[in-house]
Amino acid sequence: MNLPGAGLIQGLAVTARNFVGSYFEKARMTTEQYPEERPKLPENARSFPFLVFDGDDAEAGMRCVACKICEKECPPQCILIVQDRDEAGKALKRPKVFEIDIAVCMSCQICVEVCPFDSIRMDQDYELSSFDRFAPLVLDKAKLLKSNEYYQSIHPTEAAETDARLEADRKKKEAAAAAKAAKAKPAEGAAG
Amino acid sequence: MSSTIDISLGPQHPSTHGVFRMNVTLDGETVTRLQPVFGYLHRNHEKIAESNSWLAAMPYTDRLDYICPLTNNWAYALAVEKLAGIEVAERAEYIRVITAELTRLQNHIAFLGFILGDMGAWGTALMYAFREREKILDLFESLTGARMMCNYMRFGGCRCDLPAGWLEAARQVADGFPAFLDEMEALLTGNEILLARLQGVAPLAADRAINGGMSGPVLRASGVDYDIRKADAYGIYSRFAFRVPRGSVGDCYDRFMIRVLEARESVAILKQAIASIPDGPVVNPKAKQRGLRPPAGEAYGRIEGPKGELGFYLISTGGDRPYRFRIRPPSLINLTLLEELCLGTKIADVMVILGSIDIVLGEVDR
């Protein structure tokens, strides 16, 4: 038979152990003192999407070709893309406007998965609060474009994989082009 | 002399588990009528899913029962796989079991904390539960990129493979978990006040529970041996040895203890799954994610979610979006007997009964 009240004493013992333990056992305290201590985010962590560009010039190195697949697949419809056109009105393979409303975005990463050009990726920057509800939360192209090096720094494994694949694609394309060129040359020569 | 007071508990009451409202009529402190009011969190999830692609519904399922996103993902993926006839990659099946059982663990310990909060224990149990839940959420974050809105399952598998060292970390969490459960039990299950608050409160008979459509721990607490992991053996649950606990009285205490016992069984499943996970692709390469067009037909996929039977009923007309997208939310259906359970109890019990059903308003209101 249990002594009446033994359960209460047992409970008090548990809390006492935790009280003392909180001063000595590191494992018990999971709190991070946020502004001073920053959590080390796991590689997979995601906040909101951004656009990757290669090289130094954001506009020139932009991978996005304004295919609008992400815009179509985005579950909350937070992406707006307007295709760029040249003076003649011919569609160019780059967006004139690329905006993501991160007040609407739910960080689901589906845009990343569906992008066939490895252009859109998830950022890890989470300090995005602002005093205005609207304007600062609509990210335009200038804010969205970030370099491949940045991408490498936040998602090293994923970025290495992407780069390897792009490199392989490029090589394949080059090889194909070279083969084509090699094939075309004699023909050219014959013509010439 | 019968003076009754009508009070409105919620929608901004401290312990209604979200924006839930109960219009309660009290005679002294005894409940004579209780009218649940919900819908404050309605987000039109089903209609949105019907106007989006099949894949685009996946992130919305995270937000149903936001405590356990991964089981929601699984239920939806299961339904679509059934509808479209997609095979699931072997490794992904194991990952699904591991993440689902981790989800069940963290849901059940959070439940322990919440119900103690409803009893006024000042969040101590809740904080211990959250300390442990944090480890599981860290696992989720390193695997899926988000702590709660995981959006991880895909048709035919999972979105990405386990990162390096993840299995080892998961094993450590699983190994450390029984010790934590022991601590919780030392804090709680012997406590006379807790026993007095839970035992004999709102017993639910087995036949009533079945007729009321109850599922999950609430049903098993009433003594009904029904666990979809056993009944359907969906996924690869038939490969693991685990036991299904069931209660006898069906009162709040049984509903409380069933969660503790289930958590222990989940640890057993976790250990087996982690030990036997094979290598291989995590997603069936033949499965199409974007632009999926399942053949016309209908399917009902269901899983044993931490809160009960979570089912997705889908109708396809062969198009790129569901014709009908219907959810069977365990939280909502377990709530249907709330008034019956609460009548004749004290007002303080109402909170405990509501807590013992374990609802999440994201799922009740959808």
Place this chain on the structure above:
Amino acid sequence: MMCDFFHSLCADPVNAIGGWFVLLPAAVLLLAAAASVVLRNLIHAALCLTLSFIALGVVYLALGAEFVGFVQLLVYVGAVAMVIVFAILLTRPDELERSRSFFAGFGPAGGAAAALATLAVLLGAIFTSPTGDRPMPPAVAVPVADLGKALMGDYVVALIVIGVLLTAALVGAAVLAMEDEP
């Protein structure tokens, strides 16, 4: 006399005021008691009654009856007043409306007549009482221990009888309050 008082006030104001101090709680007592009769709001009346209980306790204290004063506060403020407000809270207001008293039918004139008659009887009793003619007994501070010894010694039978009576009343009340529960 006034001069005397002024003189002692300058010399030792604490003691000088102490003698007259009793008038202050007495005035509060009367005002609160009057208010508890006059006020229409039942809860206000009950709170005023509580205030008069407190003031009565302070009157006792000011007169040097320490034990009685504290017991007055403990019993009347701590228990009686609370029982009264509890009863008011538990009773429905509409039932209060219906159960009008017998005298209410006579209107304010009847009430005034009843009050005057009561006052006359009381005043008559006070003025004809021989107590006023007796000399004031010297004020002695009775230690609490002596009170206790007296209760347990000389008056022990009375104490026990009262105790038994109260217990019987309590048991009776419990039996009455018990519903059909087995």
Place this chain on the structure above:
Amino acid sequence: MNLLERAPIELKAWLLNLLGVFGVPDWALAILSALLIIGTVIAVFLGLFALTSVMERKILARVQNRLGPNRVGPFGLFQPVADGIKMITKEDLVPRGADPIVHFLAPVVMMVPALLVLAILPYGRDMVPVELEAGILYFFAVGAGTEVAVFMAGWGSNNKYSVLGAMRAIAQMISYEIPLVLSAIVAAMIAGSLMPSVIVAAQGGFAFGFVPQWFVFTPWGFTAGLIFYIGALAESNRSPFDLPEGESELVAGHLTEYSGFKYATFFMAEYVGMFAICGLFVTLFLGGWQAPLPFLEIIPSWCWFFGKVCFVAFTMIWVRATLPRLRIDHLLAFAWKFLLPMSFAAFLAAACWHYAGRGALGWGMSLVIVAVPYLALGTSFTRRFAVSKRTYQFSE
């Protein structure tokens, strides 16, 4: 050492002497002396309140493996200042249907008894602000005013939660006052006086030269002390007896409609009241200002008193962090069917201890007298409300 022991008294005497030299009349000095004592006591207790308001949060946090407030000042110690500024600058809302006078007066009425009861506590050797012969009685008599205040707050707010909270509070306070007073009487009976200083003096000295003769170290004293402690928790509405303001049921009970400085006053009164009843507990059962070991007597007596009060307050916070809240019917049944008979048992045990010569025989007898009803009542009580441990079936 001796100087430190008497420091507060000497300081006051020195100050009054100084003023006397400057020709301040005697009666003014007498008033000034009283005001000095009042001011010191109130300042000390409000300081304790401020300290506790942050320490309680820190202790609760540590029990829950959190860090607690640590942003304002060093270790978060200036948190009370921030709280105070917040409370004062907050809008003071009075509901339209509320009774403005009662609503306004309730915090005042709450504060008065909380401060008045501080008058009779012996804070140290020869340091009792008011030596009353019926000091213990005074404490409970004045403390009864708290109930009126709670009722006023609950009824005056015109809020259903408030009324329910007030009704709970009154039922609880009346029920728990009885075991509280009875267990206090046990100590008074053995000391032979209702004077706090005499009760403290009765607990002086050491058995075998090192065991302090506090009442709590006897079976009857332990029982009565525990009952008093539980009653004190209930009287000061502390968890697990915080039903009147149980936030998971009644939002904040009688405090629901209070904001700003009125709420702060309630808060302050509750904490000062809690310290007062801790002080009485220390006085009655923990030997008041007596040191726990002979060689520790070099530490001034008032330090011991406040140290013990802080310790008791710490245990209250600890209990708050551990135990869930009782239900109203459990609460009342516990008071009437367990605590009340147990306090009678403690009463009987104390009498036996006294008449058996206050020695080992009395010790043993009183232990039996206390233990038997405890086991009988406790078992029947737990059986009535908490059914036994259950076994669960598993299906493979």
